[in-house]
Amino acid sequence: MSARYVMSSAMDPRCRFLMTTLLVVVVLLQGVPLALQAVSTDSDALLKFKQSIVDPKNTLSSWDGSTTPCATGSDKDNWAGVMCAGGTVRGLQLENMGLSGLIDVDSLRGLSALRTLSVMNNQFDGPMPDLAKLGMLKSVYLSNNKFSGQIADNAFEDMLSLKKLHLAGNGFTGGIPTSLTNLPKLIDLRLEGNQFTGTIPVFKQKDLQDFNVSNNDLDGLIPSSLAKMNSSSFTGNKALCGLPLNPCADASPEPPGKKSSHLNIIIPVVVICVVALIAGLVNCILRHKRKPTSVEDPPVQSNHQKKSNFQEATEGRPEAGSPENLSPGRRAENMKLSFVRDDREKFDLQDLLKASAEILGSGSFGSSYKAALLRGPAMVVKRFRQMNNVGREDFQEHMRRLGRLSHPNLLPLVAYYYRKEEKLLVYDYIERGSLAVHLHSNHSSGKPSLDWLTRLKIVKGITRGLLYLYNELPNLMAPHGHLKSSNVLLGDSFKPLLNDYALMPVINRENARDLMLAYKSPEYLQHDRITKKTDVWSFGIIILEILTGKLPVNTPQHMERNMEDSLAVWVRSTMDAGDNVLDKEMKTTASNENEINKLLRIALACCEPDVETEARH
Incomplete structure (x- = not known):
């Protein structure tokens, strides 16, 4: 017979009640130091992390141990650069502080709720921190520091929660780690402005939204899974080719039989003369500069690209889908712009082809061009490829609705051009910029x-x-x-x-x-x-x-x-x-x-x- 059974059977019921109550109190009291320890863990971890950092501006002076990093049970932070949620440290945003020294990853392992780490725009150097020890991180921002050296190919294989990684503006070398290609939640990857070499690995994520490897030393064919990205994501790599950049020089020609297929009979009707317009403009720039011209995505860029003439798009051998390949009647139809305002002098695409052209830049939706008409004011032509699912009637109705809008603080839509593959919107040109x-x-x-x-x-x-x-x-x-x-x-x-x-x-x-x-x-x-x-x-x-x-x-x-x-x-x-x-x-x-x-x-x-x-x- 067990001792527990003897005690329970021989004990007076009141004693058993008191004993049970005592056990409950003991358990509760044992939980108190555990809770206090959980509260102090974040403080201890951050104070240890601070010891490895050089802080010449004393921006982390609030990290002194006299208070906790987060107010108890709230989202309010007491320490600079600390982001709190429910009284625990959820993120570190130590940006533009002039910090240097060592990123002590081991000390950060004490922050059990840490999901975001940002030390952008500081002076940290040395190799890539061993972030694999912080597998719970969702967002990592190390851009614009002085990190350098190769990153191990398996550096990110255990970071399965990682959604956003910014390593831009450092001195990383070697190949892009293939472990990045298997992260299931990755949607944002910024590697531009480093010295990465080799080919771009095949990224398998279908939800990858923001991707940039510009201004590295990468070469070879851009994987087809990245062809939908903006061309500015790849500029500055002299040996890269394939969509969305120029085709590779050794690309296999299309089989002759395929060119005569039913699909290619339709394409010349669908592909509008703007394709020829853009192709001619690029050829003109290449001929003048004798080197590839990159089109950056400039929310704040004010310098326009070198001027050209749209009419050069129709010189030489006609491109498929250009006006020269169409019958006179269909050519006239394809040169027609639809105006939504009656207070503008009418013109058509042929007038744009003759206009002096300037590439203003490449934004979220596509490229924009300034067209200085031979007669009339300068216009801006915006090219959209993200409207393919819109039917002609629905699109025209919405454009007419926009044409009816009139307010001193709206840039008015002047005209549009509809084709299934892409659309053009025409606006007045504003000299002062954005x-x-x-x-x-x-x-x-x-x-x-x-x-x-x-x-x-x-x-x-x-x-x-x-x-x-x-x-x-x-x-x-x-x-x-x-x-x-x-x-x-x-x-x-x-x-x-x-x-x-x-x-x-x-x-x-x-x-x-x-x-x-x-x-x-x-x-x-x-x-x-x-x-x-x-x-x-x-x-x-x-x-x-x-x-x-x-x-x-x-x-x-x-x-x-x-x-x-x-x-x-x-x-x-x-x-x-x-x-x-x-x-x-x-x-x-x-x-x-x-x-x-x-x-x-x-x-x-x-x-x-x-x-x-x-x-x-």
């Missing part, structure tokens, strides 16, 4: 920066334009859908003009999720839906960008759940620390300080990451 250029590029070009009154005027104009879209397009959940500083042009007297608005109904859904800003909003990231608040969130980001002069893309932009808006997070944390967040180029004074602070609060309310919280302003 808000993004004036906020960011002008800082390094010596041009005058925007003062406070001009910035306030721009904010008010954007507000009026956005309100008009909401009133005129009530059936659209996000009437703009792609509101960002590069889509705000500045007209005469710096009057803001919204651009690329109301395109969500005609962009293919699969492309829209990858390209449009509305699908990066908290509403979509948290609940997979677009709401009426989505454009308000984008507007709040623009206001913060205007007031701080900082680019949202310079910080980890799409963090997990309630940390998507890293610019807003940075503004909140910096203001809480009592530091100034305003752009010094704005030249503020004491007289307008109150007004600026009000606008800051409005912007932060618009950027509220909790989708259930109303932005009342």
Whole structure:
């Protein structure tokens, strides 16, 4: 018979009750130090991590052990650069602090809830940190440091939760680790500005959205799984070829029988003369510069490409689908633009072919060109390939609806061109360029920066334009859908003009999720839906960008759940620390300080990451 049985059978019932109660109390008391230990673990881990870091600006002075990194049970952080959720450390955002030394990965293993690590724009050097020890990480941002050397091929094989990895602007060498190609959740990979060599491995992820290996020393054929990416993702690698860049020199010719197939009889009718236009323009640039010309994606780039002439697209051997290969009647039909405004002088594609052309850049949707017509003003032609799923009648009806919009703060659509494979939208050319250029590029070009009154005027104009879209397009959940500083042009007297608005109904859904800003909003990231608040969130980001002069893309932009808006997070944390967040180029004074602070609060309310919280302003 066991001792336990003897004790229980011989003991008075009241004694058994007291004994049971005592055991419960003992268990509860044993849990107390465990809970306290859990609270102190984050502090201990971060203090140990701090010991390996050189902090010349003393930016981590709040890491002193007198407080905990996070307020108990809340999302409020007590230590600089710490992101909290539920009283635990969820992320480290140690950016632009002048830090150097060692990334002590072993100490970070004590942060059980750590999901995001960012040390961008510092002075860390040496080999790639052994991040495999932090397999729970979802987002890693090491860009713009001095890391170097080869990365082990299996460096990421255990990081199965990793979604976003930014290693741009370092000195990494060797091949791109193939372990990256098997990460099931990877959607964002930035490797540009390093010294990677060899071929690009085949990435198997179907949901890979943002990919960039530009300005390395890569060679060979671009894998077909990456052919959908923007060409700017691969520029600066002299030996790369294949879509979306130029075909490889040793590409096998198409079998003669295939050229006469039924499909290729249809293609010359479907492929519009713009293909010839672009091909001729590229050939012209190649002939003039005697080297490949890369087209970068410039939210803040102000220098245009070298001028050419669209008419060169029709010189020499006619391309398949060009006007020369069509019958006279069909050629005339294919040269016709559809105008949606009656206050513009009519012209057609033949006029564009004769126009002096300038590549303005390559944005989210495709390339844009400035066309200086022989008679009439300069126009901007935007080429879209993400509208193939839209039927002719639906597309035409939506373009007519956009043509009826008229507001001082909207860039009006002038005309469009429909073909199944791609579409053209024609707008007026705005000489002054985008808000993004004036906020960011002008800082390094010596041009005058925007003062406070001009910035306030721009904010008010954007507000009026956005309100008009909401009133005129009530059936659209996000009437703009792609509101960002590069889509705000500045007209005469710096009057803001919204651009690329109301395109969500005609962009293919699969492309829209990858390209449009509305699908990066908290509403979509948290609940997979677009709401009426989505454009308000984008507007709040623009206001913060205007007031701080900082680019949202310079910080980890799409963090997990309630940390998507890293610019807003940075503004909140910096203001809480009592530091100034305003752009010094704005030249503020004491007289307008109150007004600026009000606008800051409005912007932060618009950027509220909790989708259930109303932005009342």
